[in-house]
Amino acid sequence: NAGVTQTPKFQVLKTGQSMTLQCAQDMNHEYMSWYRQDPGMGLRLIHYSVGAGITDQGEVPNGYNVSRSTTEDFPLRLLSAAPSQTSVYFCASRAGTGYYEQYFGPGTRLTVT
């Protein structure tokens, strides 16, 4: 049971480039989320999904797209990278809302120059 996996671990992009951060989970969880973590701030929700085919915006969705074609995968796409998107990105999954445990991936450190 690998839990939540993310690739790549590190990435450097030039301003204007696009890329996809991959996230997968093998726990058959319906709920998956993407967060960004910036120094001195709490994790902020970018997008989330409550099941295959269903996605919604979080607190800071601008500049990011998501899709959920399967229960296992939840990729995050940066459309045109900007220096303000330099951050550490975490994917998380959980079986439901409320009291359910949330499991985080190891993170992707992204630098946009």
Next chain:
Amino acid sequence: KNQVEQSPQSLIILEGKNCTLQCNYTVSPFSNLRWYKQDTGRGPVSLTIMTFSENTKSNGRYTATLDADTKQSSLHITASQLSDSASYICVVSFNTGGFKTIFGAGTRLFVKA
């Protein structure tokens, strides 16, 4: 405004000593409160989850307390170990027609030999 504030921002203690981390929140209506441990370069890992009816929850040397009336929580670490060096994040969830979560900025704990 819904907020989660943690104190202190950072803390240095000697190995074997106890410490207490604080979390104050202004979230309403409260659903649950979680404490996470985040090692450097890793994703957060859950330590405890509490609903409003739970005053105390333990996980080994970690004990979380919750006072839903004053909207305060604390995380007490007993007999600290070098491996306790990490960031500790308080996360409060609430339900206002949709399930939402706010992450505190964390307390960075350094345990020295």
